[in-house]
Amino acid sequence: MRLITIFCLALFSAACSTHQTIVVEQTTSPAGRAASTEASAGIRTVDITPPPGMPKGGYSILGNQAVGFRTRLKARVFYLNDGLGNAMALVQSDLAGSSLLLHHTVTEAVSAQTGLTAKDIVITGTHSHSSVANHFDNDFYNKHFSNVPGLEPEFLDFATQQIAEGILAAYQSRRPAKIATGKKDIYGYNRNRMLEAYRLNPGKENIDIEDPETKFQEVNPSLYMLRVDLQDDDGAFKPAGAFSSFSIHGTTLSAPVTVYNADVFGYAQKDLEWVIKDKYQTDWDVAHGLTTGTQGDMAPALPEQGDNYISHFEVDFVESRKLGQRIATEAIDLFVSLDDQLTSIKELKTAAREINISENNIAEDVEL
Numbered sequence: 278m279r280l281i282t283i284f285c286l287a288l289f290s291a292a293c294s295t296h297q298t299i300v301v302e303q304t305t306s307p308a309g310r311a312a313s314t315e316a317s318a319g320i321r322t323v324d325i326t327p328p329p330g331m332p333k334g335g336y337s338i339l340g341n342q343a344v345g346f347r348t349r350l351k352a353r354v355f356y357l358n359d360g361l362g363n364a365m366a367l368v369q370s371d372l373a374g375s376s377l378l379l380h381h382t383v384t385e386a387v388s389a390q391t392g393l394t395a396k397d398i399v400i401t402g403t404h405s406h407s408s409v410a411n412h413f414d415n416d417f418y419n420k421h422f423s424n425v426p427g428l429e430p431e432f433l434d435f436a437t438q439q440i441a442e443g444i445l446a447a448y449q450s451r452r453p454a455k456i457a458t459g460k461k462d463i464y465g466y467n468r469n470r471m472l473e474a475y476r477l478n479p480g481k482e483n484i485d486i487e488d489p490e491t492k493f494q495e496v497n498p499s500l501y502m503l504r505v506d507l508q509d510d511d512g513a514f515k516p517a518g519a520f521s522s523f524s525i526h527g528t529t530l531s532a533p534v535t536v537y538n539a540d541v542f543g544y545a546q547k548d549l550e551w552v553i554k555d556k557y558q559t560d561w562d563v564a565h566g567l568t569t570g571t572q573g574d575m576a577p578a579l580p581e582q583g584d585n586y587i588s589h590f591e592v593d594f595v596e597s598r599k600l601g602q603r604i605a606t607e608a609i610d611l612f613v614s615l616d617d618q619l620t621s622i623k624e625l626k627t628a629a630r631e632i633n634i635s636e637n638n639i640a641e642d643v644e645l
Contacts, residue, residue, distance in 0.1 A: 334410025369566030544601025
């Protein structure tokens with residue numbers, strides 16, 4: 278059975294408005310998974326840095342097109358198979374946001390070879406405001422998310438190719454694997470930037486918004502991690518990477534910045550990768566796929582930032598690195614704490630549901 282998805286996208290310019298239709302074919306009942314009775318995994322990192330000139334997403338009309346990059350933009354792929362016929366691919370990307378269109382085009386590209394369907398693939402974005410935009414299925418984001426409106430089909434094709442190649446490489450290089458999951462609450466890394474609205478929530482009416490420490494306490498402090506170890510040629514299991522999430526906005530770098538950058542996530546990713554590879558002496562490169570969680574009003578806890586962005590470029594990068602490296606230290610501690618908790622992958626389950634919120638706009642007592 279095949280699923281045909283049609284995206285009708287408006288292309289905006291100063292002179293005219295046109296539409297482009299993109300048709301994506303996906304299988305809903307693939308030929309099958311990799312024949313295996315043993316839990317396995319594969320991990321790959323791919324480069325998704327576009328050439329200069331792409332608009333950066335997040336700051337809307339205040340943003341800029343990139344003239345180059347400060348750090349490369351990456352996508353880190355984690356393929357997992359439980360040996361029971363179930364598999365999934367978790368993809369962390371240094372993109373300004375996830376895209377249903379990108380998700381569907383990637384699925385179309387890998388489904389026949391891997392057996393993965395749309396429900397088996399997750400593509401997240403760090404929400405770095407110094408990353409590329411205009412690859413969305415939604416015209417609202419393609420028009421208002423960056424300073425230049427419109428879909429960028431060439432970047433969509435490039436990102437699709439790179440991420441698909443990463444999934445295929447992870448799938449083809451899979452080895453027997455063990456995993457462990459962990460959670461650690463960390464404070465002093467994010468702050469609540471909207472306490473006035475936050476205290477309208479039930480049970481939060483009496484928080485003291487005048488106390489300068491409140492904004493650092495009323496946050497989502499949870500750092501989550503999925504650690505993956507692979508079996509080396511000598512039979513020993515060694516770390517291969519971690520897929521993590523932490524709720525923080527990718528806004529340590531200000532709107533005027535003109536280079537692509539993974540923001541605070543880039544430093545937190547790299548530090549764990551370097552430290553773990555050195556500590557465990559792995560024969561492969563380690564990947565840390567750190568992505569954002571419920572970042573909504575979780576702003577970076579930068580010194581003297583308040584609710585305004587630091588405007589000096591070099592101050593931006595220095596403080597971004599410091600904060601990212603502090604988060605990396607917490608992630609490394611969590612990773613090492615999982616040394617004695619590794620188990621085989623027992624059973625994987627995946628599910629997905631697409632909802633038209635124009636028609637299905639009520640959940641319990643909340644109506645959009």
